[in-house]
Amino acid sequence: MHKFAFAFIAAxxxxxxxxxxxxxxxxAYGDLDLGTVxxxxxxxxxxxxxxxxxxxxxxxxxxxxxxxxxxxxxxxQLPTARRDDYARARxxxxxxxxxxxxx
Numbered sequence: 001m002h003k004f005a006f007a008f009i010a011a012x013x014x015x016x017x018x019x020x021x022x023x024x025x026x027x028a029y030g031d032l033d034l035g036t037v038x039x040x041x042x043x044x045x046x047x048x049x050x051x052x053x054x055x056x057x058x059x060x061x062x063x064x065x066x067x068x069x070x071x072x073x074x075x076x077q078l079p080t081a082r083r084d085d086y087a088r089a090r091x092x093x094x095x096x097x098x099x100x101x102x103x
Contacts, residue, residue, distance in 0.1 A: 025054045027074050034078075035085035043086065047074045 027050050033039040047070070055066035075083060 025050045025070075029078070029082065033085075034082050035089050037089050040086050040089040047071055050074075 027043075027046050029043055029046070032042055034043055048067075051067040051070040051074075054070055055063045057063075058066065075086075078086065
């Protein structure tokens with residue numbers, strides 16, 4: 001069994017509304033299998049908890065917008081293959097090629 005050297009890879013997201021107060025908030029995902037429902041749900045929880053910490057102090061509306069931007073940035077920074085795994089797990093879809101028979 002192979003052990004991954006990068007058990008805790010972090011996606012750094014910037015979640016502050018103003019550039020002067022911008023801080024980095026890492027969201028660990030290296031230990032998760034984003035291709036499973038459980039792994040995707042754990043990632044969602046981590047992003048939500050980190051966004052809640054990062055997006056405090058404004059009005060309820062600005063905090064909600066900050067959390068939306070934070071989530072979008074966290075997703076954008078995932079490597080493409082990991083993002084695709086996450087999308088499949090969240091979509092609960094089975095992809096298959098089915099031949100079409102005319103006749």
